Amino acid sequence: MAMSPPTDPAARPPAGREGPPYARVRGVLPAVCLVSAAAMANEVLLIRLLSLRFWPHFVPLIVSQAMLGFGAAGVALALLRGPLARAPRAALAWTAVAAAPSFDLAFRASQRVPLDPFLLLWEPSAWPAFALFFALLAVPFLLAGAAAGLPLAFSLGPPGRVYGASFLGSAAGAVLSTAALALLPTESLLRLPSALGILAALPLILDPPGPAGRLRPARAAALAAAALLLLAPAPGLVLSPYKDLSVLSRLPGAEVLARRSGTHGDYRALAAAGIHQAPGLSLAFRGRIPPQAVILADGEAAGVVPAAGGRAPDYLAFLPSAMPYRLLAGGASVLQLGLRGTEGVMGAAAGGAASVTVVDPSRELRALVERDLAGFSGGWPAGVRVEIRAEAPRAFLARESRRFDLVELADVSSATFASLGVHAAGESFLLTREGVRAALDRAGARGLLSFTGWLKAPPRESVKMLRTVRAALEGEGLGAAERVIVIRGWGTFAAVARRAPFGEVELGPARRFCEEMGFALVWPPGAAGDPAAGDPAGGRSPQSRATQGDERDLAEAVADALAGSGRRGGRLFDLEPTGDDSPYFHRFLRPGALPEFRRALGRAWVPFVEWGVAFLLLSLPVSLAVAAGALILPAFARREGRTRIRALGYFAALGLAYMLLEITFLKAGMLHLGAAAAAAAAMGGFTCFSGLGSALSHRLASDRALRRACAAAAGLGLLGLLLLQAGAGWVLGLPFAARLGLFLASLAPAAVAMGVPFPAGLSRLGGEPAAVARALAVNGLFSVAGATLASVGALWLGFRLTAAAGAVLYLAAAVLAPREASGA
Amino acid sequence: MNRRLATALIVLAVAGRSPGAGPDPTLPRRLAMVEDQLAREGIADPRVLKAMREVPRHLFVPEEHRARAYEPYPLPIGEGQTISQPYVVGFMTEILRLEPGHKVLEVGTGSGYQAAVASRLARDVYTVEIFESLAGSARERLARLGYANAHVRQGDGYFGWKEEAPFDAVIVTCAGGHLPPPLLDQLKPGGRMVMPVGGPFMTQNLVLVEKDRQGRLSQRNVLPVMFVRLLGH
Numbered sequence A: 001m002a003m004s005p006p007t008d009p010a011a012r013p014p015a016g017r018e019g020p021p022y023a024r025v026r027g028v029l030p031a032v033c034l035v036s037a038a039a040m041a042n043e044v045l046l047i048r049l050l051s052l053r054f055w056p057h058f059v060p061l062i063v064s065q066a067m068l069g070f071g072a073a074g075v076a077l078a079l080l081r082g083p084l085a086r087a088p089r090a091a092l093a094w095t096a097v098a099a100a101p102s103f104d105l106a107f108r109a110s111q112r113v114p115l116d117p118f119l120l121l122w123e124p125s126a127w128p129a130f131a132l133f134f135a136l137l138a139v140p141f142l143l144a145g146a147a148a149g150l151p152l153a154f155s156l157g158p159p160g161r162v163y164g165a166s167f168l169g170s171a172a173g174a175v176l177s178t179a180a181l182a183l184l185p186t187e188s189l190l191r192l193p194s195a196l197g198i199l200a201a202l203p204l205i206l207d208p209p210g211p212a213g214r215l216r217p218a219r220a221a222a223l224a225a226a227a228l229l230l231l232a233p234a235p236g237l238v239l240s241p242y243k244d245l246s247v248l249s250r251l252p253g254a255e256v257l258a259r260r261s262g263t264h265g266d267y268r269a270l271a272a273a274g275i276h277q278a279p280g281l282s283l284a285f286r287g288r289i290p291p292q293a294v295i296l297a298d299g300e301a302a303g304v305v306p307a308a309g310g311r312a313p314d315y316l317a318f319l320p321s322a323m324p325y326r327l328l329a330g331g332a333s334v335l336q337l338g339l340r341g342t343e344g345v346m347g348a349a350a351g352g353a354a355s356v357t358v359v360d361p362s363r364e365l366r367a368l369v370e371r372d373l374a375g376f377s378g379g380w381p382a383g384v385r386v387e388i389r390a391e392a393p394r395a396f397l398a399r400e401s402r403r404f405d406l407v408e409l410a411d412v413s414s415a416t417f418a419s420l421g422v423h424a425a426g427e428s429f430l431l432t433r434e435g436v437r438a439a440l441d442r443a444g445a446r447g448l449l450s451f452t453g454w455l456k457a458p459p460r461e462s463v464k465m466l467r468t469v470r471a472a473l474e475g476e477g478l479g480a481a482e483r484v485i486v487i488r489g490w491g492t493f494a495a496v497a498r499r500a501p502f503g504e505v506e507l508g509p510a511r512r513f514c515e516e517m518g519f520a521l522v523w524p525p526g527a528a529g530d531p532a533a534g535d536p537a538g539g540r541s542p543q544s545r546a547t548q549g550d551e552r553d554l555a556e557a558v559a560d561a562l563a564g565s566g567r568r569g570g571r572l573f574d575l576e577p578t579g580d581d582s583p584y585f586h587r588f589l590r591p592g593a594l595p596e597f598r599r600a601l602g603r604a605w606v607p608f609v610e611w612g613v614a615f616l617l618l619s620l621p622v623s624l625a626v627a628a629g630a631l632i633l634p635a636f637a638r639r640e641g642r643t644r645i646r647a648l649g650y651f652a653a654l655g656l657a658y659m660l661l662e663i664t665f666l667k668a669g670m671l672h673l674g675a676a677a678a679a680a681a682a683m684g685g686f687t688c689f690s691g692l693g694s695a696l697s698h699r700l701a702s703d704r705a706l707r708r709a710c711a712a713a714a715g716l717g718l719l720g721l722l723l724l725q726a727g728a729g730w731v732l733g734l735p736f737a738a739r740l741g742l743f744l745a746s747l748a749p750a751a752v753a754m755g756v757p758f759p760a761g762l763s764r765l766g767g768e769p770a771a772v773a774r775a776l777a778v779n780g781l782f783s784v785a786g787a788t789l790a791s792v793g794a795l796w797l798g799f800r801l802t803a804a805a806g807a808v809l810y811l812a813a814a815v816l817a818p819r820e821a822s823g824a
Numbered sequence B: 001m002n003r004r005l006a007t008a009l010i011v012l013a014v015a016g017r018s019p020g021a022g023p024d025p026t027l028p029r030r031l032a033m034v035e036d037q038l039a040r041e042g043i044a045d046p047r048v049l050k051a052m053r054e055v056p057r058h059l060f061v062p063e064e065h066r067a068r069a070y071e072p073y074p075l076p077i078g079e080g081q082t083i084s085q086p087y088v089v090g091f092m093t094e095i096l097r098l099e100p101g102h103k104v105l106e107v108g109t110g111s112g113y114q115a116a117v118a119s120r121l122a123r124d125v126y127t128v129e130i131f132e133s134l135a136g137s138a139r140e141r142l143a144r145l146g147y148a149n150a151h152v153r154q155g156d157g158y159f160g161w162k163e164e165a166p167f168d169a170v171i172v173t174c175a176g177g178h179l180p181p182p183l184l185d186q187l188k189p190g191g192r193m194v195m196p197v198g199g200p201f202m203t204q205n206l207v208l209v210e211k212d213r214q215g216r217l218s219q220r221n222v223l224p225v226m227f228v229r230l231l232g233h
Helices: A028-053 A056-079 A081-086 A088-112 A126-153 A159-183 A191-205 A217-231 A244-249 A314-318 A320-327 A343-350 A363-372 A393-399 A433-443 A461-474 A504-517 A549-563 A591-601 A611-637 A645-673 A675-699 A703-726 A736-754 A757-763 A769-796 A799-816 B003-015 B027-039 B046-054 B063-068 B086-096 B113-119 B132-144 B181-185
Strands: A255-262 A265-271 A292-297 A300-306 A333-337 A355-359 A385-389 A406-408 A448-454 A484-488 A492-497 A520-523 B075-078 B081-083 B103-107 B124-129 B150-154 B167-172 B187-197 B205-211 B217-222
Touching: A028 A056, A028 A088, A028 A126, A028 A159, A028 A191, A028 A265, A028 A675, A056 A081, A056 A126, A056 A611, A056 A645, A056 A675, A056 A769, A081 A088, A081 A126, A088 A126, A088 A191, A088 A217, A126 A159, A126 A191, A126 A611, A159 A191, A159 A255, A159 A675, A191 A217, A244 A265, A244 A292, A244 A300, A255 A363, A265 A363, A292 A363, A300 A343, A314 A320, A314 A343, A320 A343, A320 A406, A320 A448, A320 A484, A320 A492, A320 A504, A333 A343, A333 A393, A343 A355, A393 A433, A406 A433, A433 A448, A433 A461, A448 A461, A461 A484, A461 A492, A461 A549, A484 A504, A484 A549, A504 A520, A520 A549, A611 A769, A645 A675, A645 A703, A645 A736, A645 A757, A645 A769, A645 A799, A675 A736, A675 A757, A703 A736, A703 A757, A703 A799, A757 A769, A769 A799, B027 B046, B027 B086, B046 B086, B046 B113, B063 B075, B075 B132, B086 B113, B086 B167, B086 B187, B086 B205, B103 B113, B113 B124, B113 B132, B113 B150, B124 B132, B132 B150, B181 B187
Parallel strands: A333 A355, A333 A406, A355 A385, A406 A448, B103 B124, B103 B167, B124 B150, B167 B187
Antiparallel strands: A255 A265, A265 A292, A292 A300, A448 A492, A484 A492, A484 A520, B075 B081, B187 B205, B205 B217
């Protein structure tokens, strides 16, 4: 992706056909390599920065910004070919010098844009701010793309080596950015692309570059000024006011007790007055909740650490999540998927567990909880053997052979701002049929699988999770109705499932637990028995609980999910079980249901919009408008020459197809590698291997070869993804390095083939700058759209169909491919 | 009497009685808000409707969002906090069954709008806001607009307002993870407490706690009428 197709400097006719002579300018190859590395690092690191500033749904936006910048660079090089040709070396030097500080400056400037993504839906004035934000972050990609493209466009070096330097740099950028995530504080991450940019420009302050070159004082001064930015304090991150970190930081006495960052996220522990976390606490609890610290992962609440002096606080036994422990004999072995501060382990200790194994991929989170907060928490409770494994949960489940009495999934829904559907477009491979089945495997026949979450009206997460469990059980020929117990508190639910049917041995304790706590046994029906007769809380416990609309509704929805048709609620919300092919557990929105929401609720339908999805969809027209202004207008403003519609269709198909395949690989790869590594591997891998394909494109000169390359991209892209998915069960059990290698192997053949059609197509435009600019503009525009459309496709069609759509577009490109010597 | 005439009469009746009296160009929008978003959606208590007709919501919204003050959305008020949509304010107020002699505790003052509405129906409203900036601006705003029986304090609302307890009604406007035991303690026998479930922008159902004359608590989830329409699909 990134550096290759849109900036693909194969805008110039391929070497060997036009014939050089190219000038061997010293310093060009390192400059191209380093500036490519800087651009790739910027792209990967922006994911973390914008995840922290806002939410993770900015990933497709960052890819779109990169595509816009690279596309604009290509258009500019084509349109300004004449003026640039008079002094290409100076142009290269100044572009590289300008690129160096742009990574830092563009980000600082973007932080000054008053962007509130949540206002986009109903506040039109928010749109220009968003467009400005989008355009600003595209500027570094424009400059880096131009710097990498100039040597090829003006023959400043041997094309093959320049290509090689570019894709070597991109791969290095991906690797270095991963290292930066592990080594640098989050605020300082953009030091890496800035430093790489400065190194790239350094040899170019001499003209010609090299020992014999003359120092150009203006360039040297500009670069020195850029270098000063490295010494300036890193910009403090301006967070969305709705982020948990943002809100909690403003509480009186707020204090960050510890912080760590690494490849998996930015983690902080924050204590303040006003923090009292006890989701769904029973009214029967009469004690005091101890002071707590909140664990924030990328600025969102992800766990709690009570200051409990190393003892399990009493309140934990009064939460709905304590129910599974009532069903177990003492001394149980517990597996918790996800480290939720110390509360999970404390809860297990309060429930009488003998051992707890916590699986979380983040070593930095483990260190923060175990070491940094040991003084605050008092350490793990005595009497419980605690083991923390730094692994992705699905990989652990695939590799582990032990069985546990209880397997706890993380909360399946949230009551923080995230409850507004912020994560609707986020992947959760644990909450899929395959994930549930893998978890059930670790629970054996009689072990329990438990999950909890917040209730919503109408019920959503609870129902979807139960339907996913049902699908997993029915996949093994087991009925769910007699293998699931569901309870509800006043705002939360808790459920357990297992392979063996439940009997009175389990239902009795569940019933008693509900009676003591004032909770309700929702499933199985009729198992609730008489309401509590006693008043164990001495007048505090609930004596009656009138069944209101939402309680009845939950009971009916649960009954339908576990034993009915499973269709209830499906007209308004997507409650279908999720699978690894479309692992969007938190997406409930059916776009077709929006008119019904409007009919039922008037304009008060906002709570059902799901911001992760809304943002994705709203960002598309804004990004396209910016791209149209930056790419289409300048490219089509010039009258000379003409470009056939067919040729434009070819470049449009390539832009869209490339993004559909790349982004789909990236998302599917999260199962194998985790989010951060998958992003770096997919972006770096596609750039690197497509660069290789582009470099080889001149060898595929014939029309037939070009069509075959398009067909190969289609076939290999789809095949690679299918193999990646089909082999997941086996691959997940392998060490990380092997998984990374297999992931790259699955995408490499397709990526090489995908690198061919773009430069080969450009070479057929006859070197006409206006035609080349139009092709680049159209390609860039559809690349910008493709990044978002790939995410939309993954949400509603799944990875396979989205990749198939990309493959079909490559086949369409094979049909539309411009003929050799036909011109445009 | 047609609707237009009725509206005109209400405009005339309300115009001279709003705090900061004088011609109020937003009044027609406020009346339309009450009619369309509250009365039509099932808020039936005429006292609540009257209070919401009288309280100038736009003055509780930051200047930049004032044009949308009467829209059915929550709006940002600073510190990452929001002012609830009008329907939710009306619903939570109605469900408390406030009487003129009641003493009310509110947790989460925000901009002070809910306190202003409640102050039109009860004797005194004691409202606690944890964010100092919001508490300060709400205190100044409520005083300036003449809501003298609304008292603002900056502090952790989790612990209520012990010195003024007990209260006939407790309204928690910020969603929370559990019902704070100190607030239950400060609720008078026979009192009611309401608290939203879920995060900001998504208030969809509420938990209502009632304390009987013997001090026993009962809880139930109540669902605003407008969302009931979505059930059963």
